[in-house]
Amino acid sequence: MRVTLAMLFYFGLVFGVGLLLGPIRVLWLEPRFRPIIATACGAPFMLLAILVAGRWVPRVLKHPARSKNARLGVGSLVCCKWRISRSASGCGASPQENNLFSC
Numbered sequence: 001m002r003v004t005l006a007m008l009f010y011f012g013l014v015f016g017v018g019l020l021l022g023p024i025r026v027l028w029l030e031p032r033f034r035p036i037i038a039t040a041c042g043a044p045f046m047l048l049a050i051l052v053a054g055r056w057v058p059r060v061l062k063h064p065a066r067s068k069n070a071r072l073g074v075g076s077l078v079c080c081k082w083r084i085s086r087s088a089s090g091c092g093a094s095p096q097e098n099n100l101f102s103c
Contacts, residue, residue, distance in 0.1 A: 002063055010057045017049035 021042050029038035057063070 002061065006057050006061050006063050009061065010053050013053040013057070014046075014049055017053075018046060021045055 025038050025042045029041055033041070
């Protein structure tokens with residue numbers, strides 16, 4: 001139960017920061033700059049929110065840190081995001097997928 005509470009608390013914090021930064025990026029930065037640059041301007045703030053929430057939530061909820069589980073979770077998240085980005089860019093399931101740098 002404590003893990004679920006920590007997960008929901010972390011999700012709420014990071015989602016809330018994204019919810020605040022999203023309209024700023026779309027309404028203020030994208031008209032002045034290109035969407036890619038606007039996203040790149042907001043990415044460091046989201047990374048900071050992820051790191052701060054990741055350190056703060058276990059301290060507040062007095063949840064013991066498990067670095068192996070955290071590394072496994074981050075590694076699987078990176079693999080999932082990599083797979084989604086490959087599918088979205090048109091480099092999905094194909095014979096080329098045997099070579100990681102084919103696209």
